[in-house]
Amino acid sequence: MIDLFKDLVNWASGPTVLFTIATLGLLAAFRFTQVWSKTSAKVFFVVLAVFYTASMWDPDFLLIVAKPDNIPITGVIFLVFFFTWFAMHQGIQNDRRSAGEGEVLEKQESEKVWVWPDLVYTEMLAMVILSIVLLVWSILLAAPLEQPANPADSPNPSKAPWYFLGLQEMLVYFDPWLAGVVFPTLIIVGLMAIPYIDTNPKGNGYFTFKERKAEIVIFLFGFLILWCLLVVSGTFLRGPNWNFFGPYEYWDVHRVEPLLNVNVSDFFWVKLLGRPLPTGGFFAALMREWLGILMVGAYLFVLPVVMSWPRDKFPTGLKWLSCHHYFEKMGATRYYLGVSLFLMMMSLPIKMYLRWAFNLKYIVAFPEIFFNI
Amino acid sequence: MLNRILAPLSAAWKEATDSQVWTSIFRHGKPVSNRNRALVMMSNVFLHLHPVKSRKAGIKLRYTWCMGGITFFLFLVLTFTGLLLMFYYRPTVEYAYADIVDLQEHVPLGIMRELHRWGAHAMVITVWLHMLRVFMTGSYKPPREFNWGIGVVLLVLTLLLSFTGYLLPWDQLAIWAIAVGSNMARATPLLGTEGPLSASLTLGDISLINAGNDARFALLGARSVGQPTLLRFYVLHCVGLPLAAAFLMAVHFWRVRKDGGISGPM
Ligand code: HEM
Numbered sequence: 001m002i003d004l005f006k007d008l009v010n011w012a013s014g015p016t017v018l019f020t021i022a023t024l025g026l027l028a029a030f031r032f033t034q035v036w037s038k039t040s041a042k043v044f045f046v047v048l049a050v051f052y053t054a055s056m057w058d059p060d061f062l063l064i065v066a067k068p069d070n071i072p073i074t075g076v077i078f079l080v081f082f083f084t085w086f087a088m089h090q091g092i093q094n095d096r097r098s099a100g101e102g103e104v105l106e107k108q109e110s111e112k113v114w115v116w117p118d119l120v121y122t123e124m125l126a127m128v129i130l131s132i133v134l135l136v137w138s139i140l141l142a143a144p145l146e147q148p149a150n151p152a153d154s155p156n157p158s159k160a161p162w163y164f165l166g167l168q169e170m171l172v173y174f175d176p177w178l179a180g181v182v183f184p185t186l187i188i189v190g191l192m193a194i195p196y197i198d199t200n201p202k203g204n205g206y207f208t209f210k211e212r213k214a215e216i217v218i219f220l221f222g223f224l225i226l227w228c229l230l231v232v233s234g235t236f237l238r239g240p241n242w243n244f245f246g247p248y249e250y251w252d253v254h255r256v257e258p259l260l261n262v263n264v265s266d267f268f269w270v271k272l273l274g275r276p277l278p279t280g281g282f283f284a285a286l287m288r289e290w291l292g293i294l295m296v297g298a299y300l301f302v303l304p305v306v307m308s309w310p311r312d313k314f315p316t317g318l319k320w321l322s323c324h325h326y327f328e329k330m331g332a333t334r335y336y337l338g339v340s341l342f343l344m345m346m347s348l349p350i351k352m353y354l355r356w357a358f359n360l361k362y363i364v365a366f367p368e369i370f371f372n373i
Numbered sequence: 374m375l376n377r378i379l380a381p382l383s384a385a386w387k388e389a390t391d392s393q394v395w396t397s398i399f400r401h402g403k404p405v406s407n408r409n410r411a412l413v414m415m416s417n418v419f420l421h422l423h424p425v426k427s428r429k430a431g432i433k434l435r436y437t438w439c440m441g442g443i444t445f446f447l448f449l450v451l452t453f454t455g456l457l458l459m460f461y462y463r464p465t466v467e468y469a470y471a472d473i474v475d476l477q478e479h480v481p482l483g484i485m486r487e488l489h490r491w492g493a494h495a496m497v498i499t500v501w502l503h504m505l506r507v508f509m510t511g512s513y514k515p516p517r518e519f520n521w522g523i524g525v526v527l528l529v530l531t532l533l534l535s536f537t538g539y540l541l542p543w544d545q546l547a548i549w550a551i552a553v554g555s556n557m558a559r560a561t562p563l564l565g566t567e568g569p570l571s572a573s574l575t576l577g578d579i580s581l582i583n584a585g586n587d588a589r590f591a592l593l594g595a596r597s598v599g600q601p602t603l604l605r606f607y608v609l610h611c612v613g614l615p616l617a618a619a620f621l622m623a624v625h626f627w628r629v630r631k632d633g634g635i636s637g638p639m
Contacts, residue, residue, distance in 0.1 A: 069546070072494040083438065083502050087509035090435065107638040109430035115423045116410045119432040126439045127446050134450065134495070138487030142477065148470045149548040151597060160554040161539050163497050163532055168553065177568050180557025191525045194508075195518035204514040205636035206430075212511060219508055223501075370560065371569035 006058070010246025013237055016356045022229055023221070023349075029088075030217055033209065036088040048081070058248045064236055068144040073162055073235045080228050084220065090207035091216075099210075106206035156240045156253055165234030166227050172242065173351045175372045183348075190341045194219075197338040199330050222345055261361035264292040285366060292364035296373055299347070304339040422626055424634055431635030436510065440503035444531075445622065447496040452615065454489040462541065464607035466600045469543035493535050500531045512636040520628040523621055530618045537610035540603060548598045551606070555598070558589035565589060 012018060029035050052074070055061040064070060094104040102108075160168050170179035202211040209216060237244055239251035262271075268291045269277050278284040286293075308327040311319050327335045354360040364373040389395055390403075401412040411425045430436055461480060462472045476486050504524065507513060513521035540551045559565045563574065565588045574581040584596050594601030629635070 072498060075498055079498060079502060083505055104638060106430040111429055112426040113429045114410045115425060115427050116404045116413050122434055123442055126443055130443060130446060134488055134492055137491050138484040143487045143490040145473060145542055146545040149543045149545060155545055155549055158549045158553045161536060161550050164554055176557045176560035177562055181561050188525060188529060192522045195513040195521050203511040205510060205638045207510055369569055369572055370567050
């Protein structure tokens with residue numbers, strides 16, 4: 001019985017299943033907003049806490065979770081869940097208020113109050129509590145110190161600090177120039193661009209969901225799934241050689257996972273046409289990669305234009321693609337900037353699913369000049 | 374009975390607060406009247422980061438989660454504990470590791486390293502949560518667009534501070550985490566040896582970008598993580614990045630005030 005449960009959890013933690021479940025779960029929670037209630041939060045936290053505590057009896061789970069530098073990840077899991085819930089819960093309550101006769105809570109409490117004592121005392125309390133937490137944490141748990149540095153002996157797995165493990169996880173799907181350089185840059189630029197792209201005047205200064213659905217869905221998908229989930233799974237579920245290991249699995253250094261990844265060019269030339277890849281020189285390389293180049297070009301440069309068309313230009317079934325109303329509302333510059341950043345962000349899950357479904361390695365591959373997408 | 378203990382205490386308290394020393398530090402009476410509540414906020418350099426009065430919703434824990442404030446407090450804790458660590462720690466390959474061992478085992482009150490490390494982890498988390506709160510209340514919308522941008526830079530600085538600090542213990546965990554992280558720089562387009570298009574940067578037939586001068590070399594000060602890296606990261610960690618962060622925090626707080634205080638519905 002317990003073994004069956006462990007097998008189930010190990011299976012459900014696999015990159016494919018976990019990512020899919022988490023994404024669908026999040027989307028469902030946006031669709032059925034009742035779930036952001038106090039009761040479901042309590043149930044959720046009790047289940048999570050019981051799962052966590054009970055799992056401590058499993059030696060493999062304990063080994064990973066109780067590593068001193070992994071403690072913050074447990075913090076991330078609980079705190080991120082709690083505060084996401086807290087923000088959404090207040091937003092939905094406010095939406096109910098404004099749907100009825102009332103005003104949002106933040107509006108009802110518009111009167112000015114004295115900062116001393118109301119705010120200063122809160123801050124004081126926060127400082128005291130935080131100091132106690134830090135002191136207790138520091139007394140109970142020694143900071144980790146491993147063997148002295150030895151440049152000749154690289155540990156397996158070699159992991160970046162935990163907050164960069166989302167980026168390291170991206171290395172599975174993208175080359176380092178994308179995962180380590182281009183995407184981090186885009187994340188920073190994209191975050192900074194948010195206030196200039198988002199022209200929705202509503203929802204400024206109070207929690208709400210209804211009035212800013214698109215913004216919140218996109219941001220939380222990026223923050224919760226593409227960032228936090230990858231950090232957590234990178235810490236807990238990636239073992240030697242960056243192979244996947246379930247939470248109750250032993251990190252076996254000798255486990256080999258066959259890599260049978262193929263490029264788009266292989267699909268086209270070898271599998272479809274039954275010919276060898278074109279070789280020799282620059283133009284042969286272009287010939288070899290034409291389909292991939294076309295796909296990437298279409299995704300980044302044609303799709304945004306197509307998406308700006310009005311709904312009636314789309315065939316039935318594809319009408320959801322139309323972002324014409326955003327184009328109208330935001331103007332061309334904001335629209336193209338926003339859609340391009342969004343498509344860049346979505347390229348990560350797209351590449352993940354292409355890998356899982358077709359073992360796809362590169363869409364465009366010019367290993368000669370380290371230019372692989 | 375209780376009175377017998379309390380009466381002298383409150384007399385002593387009164388004596389102290391009436392003394393010349395006290396009144397020279399706190400230049401007004403207790404903040405029980407509205408006038409003094411205003412004065413206490415204005416005459417104290419730290420408290421005057423705050424306004425005297427604020428919208429009720431904006432100072433509720435429920436609204437800000439005090440997350441920005443907690444992040445700032447952690448920054449102060451880290452500055453203080455970091456300073457103490459600097460008394461003992463020498464950033465050389467020869468001594469670094471041994472100094473860390475000493476810090477934990479021989480230095481009195483040897484939890485400074487713990488406070489510093491756990492505080493740093495906590496700060497990374499609280500800065501994420503602060504960003505989440507700011508996003509979920511739409512507080513980046515006009516007129517606070519610029520302050521959101523300052524915040525993003527602060528987020529990056531927080532991560533870089535943590536990253537540079539990670540190397541300093543000079544143990545296996547440290548150098549390999551930094552090795553993995555900095556390997557990415559090798560792939561910088563144009564500027565890394567294994568980056569797209571870098572091979573096209575040539576002068577005649579000399580290639581301009583090589584392992585001795587590319588982006589990764591600039592980060593590490595060497596071809597692999599070594600003494601120059603340790604010194605570089607140490608200087609950035611203890612001087613460069615904290616100064617930059619402190620400077621931007623000053624701008625950040627100033628702008629919170631100038632943008633109309635904590636956000637609220639119009
Ligand atoms: C070292 C990091 C940071 C510190 C110490 C800090 C500190 C603070 C403090 C004390 C406040 C006052 C309100 C509050 O506590 O929520 C605040 C507000 C604000 N912060 Fe930060 N912050 C940091 C990082 C960030 C980041 C990463 C962002 C966003 C990307 C950001 C954006 C803002 C904005 C827009 C406000 C105004 C919010 C409002 O008016 O409701 N800050 N910050």
